Amino acid sequence: MRRLFVAGLVAAFCVGLAAPAQATFGTVLPTLSRNLVSYYDFEHPVRGNKALEQDSGRSGTALQLINGGAGMRVRDGAFRRSRTSLQLKQVNPTTAGNDDWKAGLYSDTGVPSLRAFNGARQASIMGWVKMTGQNPAPNSNSANPDDFYGAIGLAGVLSGDSNGHAVRALLELIGVDGELKLVALARRIDGGDSQTFAATEPWQKLLPQNEWVFLAATFDFDTGAMALYRNGKPLAGKYVVAGDPWKLEGEPEPDLASATDPRGIKIGGSYPQNTREGNACNCRMDSLMFLDRVAKPWEVHLQYHWMKG
Numbered sequence: 001m002r003r004l005f006v007a008g009l010v011a012a013f014c015v016g017l018a019a020p021a022q023a024t025f026g027t028v029l030p031t032l033s034r035n036l037v038s039y040y041d042f043e044h045p046v047r048g049n050k051a052l053e054q055d056s057g058r059s060g061t062a063l064q065l066i067n068g069g070a071g072m073r074v075r076d077g078a079f080r081r082s083r084t085s086l087q088l089k090q091v092n093p094t095t096a097g098n099d100d101w102k103a104g105l106y107s108d109t110g111v112p113s114l115r116a117f118n119g120a121r122q123a124s125i126m127g128w129v130k131m132t133g134q135n136p137a138p139n140s141n142s143a144n145p146d147d148f149y150g151a152i153g154l155a156g157v158l159s160g161d162s163n164g165h166a167v168r169a170l171l172e173l174i175g176v177d178g179e180l181k182l183v184a185l186a187r188r189i190d191g192g193d194s195q196t197f198a199a200t201e202p203w204q205k206l207l208p209q210n211e212w213v214f215l216a217a218t219f220d221f222d223t224g225a226m227a228l229y230r231n232g233k234p235l236a237g238k239y240v241v242a243g244d245p246w247k248l249e250g251e252p253e254p255d256l257a258s259a260t261d262p263r264g265i266k267i268g269g270s271y272p273q274n275t276r277e278g279n280a281c282n283c284r285m286d287s288l289m290f291l292d293r294v295a296k297p298w299e300v301h302l303q304y305h306w307m308k309g
Contacts, residue, residue: 133282160260
């Protein structure tokens, strides 16, 4: 019954809407497709270079599969219509280096194809995550074998002045009050302070080992509102930074992100220019979506159930 209900709703939404790209048809809710800046299902290598993944969103921003190349695509789809996903992992945890499997792209002059996030009023990040190894990972930049990274990298859009770590919008696990938490984190102004919305529940409960989970994070740079979702349902949480870190008070209105092109995307860790390892994730990801507006709660709910089929 639920399957028929969801299918009926989506069919109704299709009326009068432009059809999504062929690679997204049937997997992305039609109401979201027009705001789908980038979409990576890890089933569409770039012709002639399998270490690049096609972008099925409107921006056409090809993604680099860093260090592992084509071997990072594995036969383990997160949902019925998915065939493959992306394996991310730490390769040599005891050696300082930059050989971790991650994905992304980076340009120190900004990425013009990601201009939808230049001066953006809103953003959303959604996708499937499956923990497959030790997390957090050992800090390969430290000589102390008992030192672990203070974060687990998931997916984010870099800021316009990023060194490969700083972000405009991010879905990640980071330390909050001495405890690792699933968070939405964003920075409205390049070089300015970030705000974090942290989920209340323990991250191990939200992301059990070897289980596919659909996560979503939404960001409103005008109102300061952020939200987290798991398997289509909103998560309870709290804002970590007191006051007005995004400097929303006063004119001009509306408040927007900095008018700069993001320097790229990072997935499964930081530094997509591959200069060092940072916040490695021993996990798999599938069907990552980057949108230039806030996905409504009912859309996140339907997106999850539509993919589950």
